[in-house]
Amino acid sequence: MSIADTALWVIERNSSQELTLGSIAAACKVSRSHLANAFGTASGWPVMKYLRARRLSEAARRLAGGAPDILSVALEFGYGSHEAFTRAFRDQFGTTPEEVRNGGSLDRLDLVAPLRLRDGRARMPIPALRQLGKRRLVGLSAPCSYEATIGIPAQWQAFMSEHYEAIADKVQMMPIGICRAPDEDGGFEYMCAAEVRSTASPRKPLAYLEIEPRSYAVFEHAGHVSTIFDTYTAIWNEALPAAGLDAANGPVLEFHNDAFDPDTGLGGLTIWILLESDRNGSTT
Structure with a gap:
């Protein structure tokens, strides 16, 4: 189950x-x-x-x-x-x-029946355990929810076209997506970010985020980026429990592969899930 x-x-x-x-x-x-x-x-x-x-x-x-x-x-x-x-x-x-x-009638009420969840369409991914060093990130953050993830591609478009080039002291690598931990009502912050070398405060609407060194379970998403939620569903509901791993209350990181093409959505990425306790792994 x-x-x-x-x-x-x-x-x-x-x-x-x-x-x-x-x-x-x-x-x-x-x-x-x-x-x-x-x-x-x-x-x-x-x-x-x-x-x-x-x-x-x-x-x-x-x-x-x-x-x-x-x-x-x-x-x-x-x-x-x-x-x-x-x-x-x-x-x-x-x-x-x-x-x-x-x-004495329910005719005008939009009642919610018990959910019947379908099996995820993604194959259960196998995690690799890795250590992630300290990261300094500057990015565009926006509120999101599970019902409103359709807005994330537009957020990426705005970040890359309006803000990315102006970010100072960037590490020249593919941008990173960050999903902050959800709150009680299922809302979370999603950030489109670039890694930077310095801690200087960026100009609004950009924000600064620092990721401390920790252990992660890393999963590959090789398909089109639009199907990433299928992979997330398999990770959270099957892959982490099957591997005996405990996820921490912290941000999830999305590292785009070097081959990722933002014009087509192809090329894949890796999903980094913060673990509850330190585990051995290779440093990246």
Whole structure:
């Protein structure tokens, strides 16, 4: 069973229990960042957003069926007060619990059913364990989410056409992509970056990021760059658990191969996953 499937089971099995990203990750025996990435790449949903949507959908079914006490329904599905439940319910469905109970119908509600995840289309990649030395990076950072990764190619276009040439003291190598660790709602920062030799603060909108020496699991993505999410899904849900590796709550790095062609999206890249504890590996 994949990490995402395990998380789905935990969510559905414990619908009346208090659940957090940390507690679901602990049940899956992975870090919070690992769970957020595994679930997000496999489903397109942030974990906690899916949890809230599922609980509110089941609460709506209970209300439409004529539940006599709205507060009891609220408490059953993890809300501590009538007010908090009503606020979340209105945000999700655009109506109130009272209106659904009085109307006895779910016709106008966009309910979220339990997910059924399909198997990833990528073959399970085999990691290499490597050490990465200190890196100084300057790049263009933007908020992203699992539902909005379609914006990343445009971000790269803006970075390369408007900012890359003006970055001072660059190390002449292919640019690097950085996915920051997701937050509780599944949002993360994505940075298109160039490695630099100095620590001088760049001009806005560019930002400076320093990567400390650490151990990484490194995976090859040889296909077209548009299919990278299939590789990520296989990494987070299958390859890391199969290799007995624990991902840390830290950034994921994407190093483009020297043969990578930004005009065609071909040439491949390597995905570097930060590990929880130091492991032996070759220094790069």
